Amino acid sequence: MKISYLAFWVTKPGESQAQAYDASFEEIHALDEAGWETVWSGGVPLRTMVPNTLLLAAAIAARTNRIKIGTAVHLPGLKAPGEEFTTEVEAGGSPINRRGGNAEKFGWVFDHFTPANPLQTAEQIAMLDQLSNGRFIYGAGGDTTGDERRQRHLNEYLAVMRQVWTEDEFSGFQGEFYNSPPLPDGAHFLPRCVQKPHPPILLPLDSQQGFVTMGKLGFRIAIGGGSTHNERGDAVLKEDVKNYRQAWLDAGHPGDPSVAIRINTHVSATQREADQVREASERMRADRLAKRGHPLKHERSADDPKRSSDLFGTAEEIVDRIHQLREDFGADEIICTLLGTNSTREDDLNSIRLISEKVIPEVSSR
Secondary structure, eight states, X not given: OEEEEEEXXXXXXXXXXXXXXXXXXXXXXXXXXXXXXXXXXXXXXXXXXXXXXXXXXXXXXXXXXXXXXXXXXXOOOOOOTTOOOOOEEOTTSXXXXXXXXXXXXXXXXXXXXXXXXXXXXXXXXXXXXXXXXXXXXXXXXXXXXXXXXXXXXXXXXXXXXXXHHHOSSOOOEEXXXXXXXXXXXXOOOOSOOSSSSSOOEEEEOOSGGGHHHHHHHXXXXXXXXXXXXXXXXXXXXXXXXXXXXXXXXXXXXXXXXXXXXXXXXXXXXXXXHHHHHHHHHHHHHHHHHHHTTOOOOOOXXXXXXXXXXXXXXEHHHHHHHHHHHHHHHXXXXXXXXXXXXXXXXXXXXXXXXXXXXIIHHHHHTO
């Protein structure tokens, strides 16, 4: 089992933005030294300190030696000609949108920022793969949930990039959303990727619509575990993953389908601390759901009242939970996010240390 880290570039209380960047790079250095699999980073313009995930990936590549570097996720501008940004309205009249965050801010980005060009993005990713010596993983998201047109748009965007990476001379692309002529004689997309045929592509899936499609296309997937983007529950999610695997096999892709699970994580040194973290997390989640008008679903196991659906607990409890996730979903990677509690930088580094010393050796050896 691979253990990875989802880095959130946020300021903790009392930190400047410069201090937050420095502290986050310190955490990533600790991951690189301790043998973690991948560091994932994402961001949203106007809302986070990471308006450009590919630029950040280059900075991480320059500061690390071994750890893989992934985007979770890069948000290409999938605005088709004539498409306008729209929001849904929840009870009470508050604007919401599937793209996440504040609808007004994201709508401004959607209307005014230049849509991503798959040709240029393909070159930038190939450059990242060179700069990292083949350590880059491209995770993309396009707000496609329940929208077949946007799903086709994202699939075509990725198809153009795959063609750029795999053809010696780009032969042109004609599709529903992109029409690109062949390159002139003597012109080439450079540099070439270190990884062959190209860096791995990972797509997050939180709804049923995309599982079979991603299996057919041969993409790695990331799903939400515990309370992270898993509103439909484990039983439905297990069936989704089963359908994804079957679609992969039916399409004849080489190798095994890959499933990563993103999950809130905090490892405690003592049982008392673990119980306190679980209780605090449940209170935070209950408050958050109450503000949205949703009741909190009780997520502790009936036969083990201390067990949370998230990765909160002592190292021994975390190891047992990871083995259960592997058994339930056939997962081969756990992406740990430390946003489930109001943690300090010291808390985060302690949790990273405990995972490095007491969890990774146990789960990677089986």
